[in-house]
Amino acid sequence: MQLKHIAFLTLSAVSTFAMAEGFDVVVVGSGGAGLSSAITAKESGATVVVLEKMAYIGGNSNFASGGMNAAGTKQQLAAGVTQDSPELFYKDTMKGGHNLNNPALLKTLTENAKYAEEWLVDLGAKFCFRKGRGGGQSIARGHGPCDGSAVGPEILRVLTERAAKDGIAIRTENQVVKIVMKNGAVAGVEVKTEDGVKTIDARAVVLATGGFGANQAMVTKYRPELKGFSTTNHPGALGEGIKLGEDVGASLTDIEQIQIHPSVIKRDGHLISESMRARGAIMVNQKGERFCNELLTRDVVSQHVLKQPGGYAYLIYDQSIFDSNKLSRGYYKDGYSVKAENLDELAQKIKVPAKTLKATFAAYKKAYDTQKDTAFGRPEMVIALDKAPYYAAQITPGIHHTMGGLTINTKAEVQSKAGKSIPGLFAAGEVTGGVHGGNRIGGNAVADIVTFGRIAGKDAAAYAKAH
Numbered sequence: 349m350q351l352k353h354i355a356f357l358t359l360s361a362v363s364t365f366a367m368a369e370g371f372d373v374v375v376v377g378s379g380g381a382g383l384s385s386a387i388t389a390k391e392s393g394a395t396v397v398v399l400e401k402m403a404y405i406g407g408n409s410n411f412a413s414g415g416m417n418a419a420g421t422k423q424q425l426a427a428g429v430t431q432d433s434p435e436l437f438y439k440d441t442m443k444g445g446h447n448l449n450n451p452a453l454l455k456t457l458t459e460n461a462k463y464a465e466e467w468l469v470d471l472g473a474k475f476c477f478r479k480g481r482g483g484g485q486s487i488a489r490g491h492g493p494c495d496g497s498a499v500g501p502e503i504l505r506v507l508t509e510r511a512a513k514d515g516i517a518i519r520t521e522n523q524v525v526k527i528v529m530k531n532g533a534v535a536g537v538e539v540k541t542e543d544g545v546k547t548i549d550a551r552a553v554v555l556a557t558g559g560f561g562a563n564q565a566m567v568t569k570y571r572p573e574l575k576g577f578s579t580t581n582h583p584g585a586l587g588e589g590i591k592l593g594e595d596v597g598a599s600l601t602d603i604e605q606i607q608i609h610p611s612v613i614k615r616d617g618h619l620i621s622e623s624m625r626a627r628g629a630i631m632v633n634q635k636g637e638r639f640c641n642e643l644l645t646r647d648v649v650s651q652h653v654l655k656q657p658g659g660y661a662y663l664i665y666d667q668s669i670f671d672s673n674k675l676s677r678g679y680y681k682d683g684y685s686v687k688a689e690n691l692d693e694l695a696q697k698i699k700v701p702a703k704t705l706k707a708t709f710a711a712y713k714k715a716y717d718t719q720k721d722t723a724f725g726r727p728e729m730v731i732a733l734d735k736a737p738y739y740a741a742q743i744t745p746g747i748h749h750t751m752g753g754l755t756i757n758t759k760a761e762v763q764s765k766a767g768k769s770i771p772g773l774f775a776a777g778e779v780t781g782g783v784h785g786g787n788r789i790g791g792n793a794v795a796d797i798v799t800f801g802r803i804a805g806k807d808a809a810a811y812a813k814a815h
């Protein structure tokens with residue numbers, strides 16, 4: 349009892365005695381990583397505020413359209429998928445990331461994603477298991493809203509509801525421009541608001557500022573060949589957290605590892621979710637021919653698409669996929685896909701030779717019937733793709749995820765160039781590097797932001813308590 353009382357006094361000290369406003373933990377960024385972190389820090393007894401530079405909350409997490417990967421969840425087991433394990437999850441992710449992933453971080457992710465998923469479900473997320481594996485997965489392990497809608501809005505719904513219940517303030521149009529250090533440790537942040545720049549004291553700061561996929565200059569600095577690519581990122585994904593960390597001596601990991609996603613609408617960078625392929629969609633080129641196993645990893649599929657005439661392809665799916673994936677309705681309503689009553693009409697609409705397109709579909713049906721894709725080795729065909737009407741979206745690769753960023757350890761502590769934890773500085777989510785290596789597997793971003801967001805929140809609160 350007495351001990352608890354002392355801890356409470358310590359935690360409140362910043363706001364009681366300092367001139368500036370103060371919190372135990374300041375979380376920078378209101379995406380999935382920031383909100384998971386803020387809620388967990390609060391649950392751990394810390395006072396918390398979330399600072400968000402944009403006028404809206406959620407960052408790129410708003411657009412997480414696929415699912416959340418986790419091995420060994422109740423939903424996965426109930427669906428009869430019993431052969432998955434953290435070890436297999438690790439193996440798939442390491443292979444998909446070209447063995448560049450930090451082993452300790454990846455182990456933390458693959459062992460804890462299941463608990464992150466359970467936590468979201470406890471917070472009220474209506475999650476079901478998603479049949480159909482994504483690119484680079486040897487087994488299906490996706491989870492998402494039971495109605496087939498996108499995962500991002502659902503996690504933001506439960507996280508914001510919980511944050512409100514916990515009384516956590518999320519201040520929009522609050523841009524953190526500097527991390528304040530005192531005697532080698534984090535002491536607060538400088539934040540720019542419409543009233544000017546002010547200082548907020550903090551015992552610990554969690555950087556959850558996302559990636560830099562919308563920062564053309566930064567993308568081309570590390571990867572000049574990506575000049576001119578469209579981006580799926582929200583306009584606030586500018587890599588500010590990376591700069592904030594670097595300014596206080598943080599080291600960077602894999603910063604040049606930038607993922608291009610194969611299915612992006614050229615004109616505005618709108619993402620067509622990988623879950624469409626997981627549910628059975630195929631891709632054809634201008635000649636009406638398939639050209640690769642659609643379940644290869646994003647980087648490899650992107651390279652295949654870029655090699656096709658014109659550097660684009662058509663993602664084609666039938667009514668059964670349309671019905672099973674709510675995202676399809678949006679693609680159609682918003683004019684990203686065309687609809688046709690049969691393959692002849694589709695061929696005419698997308699201007700590919702009808703004869704070849706029909707032959708492609710006949711060959712695919714045969715592969716489905718025998719469950720053997722002799723042409724391209726697609727490992728899973730969940731749908732015969734023969735239920736008219738048909739839909740097609742013209743897609744091309746676009747900048748999607750920045751795998752590199754601030755170096756962290758398994759406690760989400762930001763590491764200095766000398767390999768030491770910077771006292772009081774934590775980071776989680778896309779702002780960090782090392783979890784995904786050279787290529788992120790679809791469905792692993794949500795697993796990452798919630799898993800490491802919770803770790804950062806818990807450890808930042810513990811640090812605040814101890815300092």
Ligand code: ADP
Nearest residue numbers: 377379380381401407408409524558584777778
């Ligand atoms: P993650 O998936 O890692 O949670 P998101 O992109 O979903 O990343 O969220 C990151 C959030 O951080 C975005 O809402 C973005 O606007 C916000 N952000 C980025 N830089 C700053 C900054 N300097 N100050 C405050 N918020 C920031």
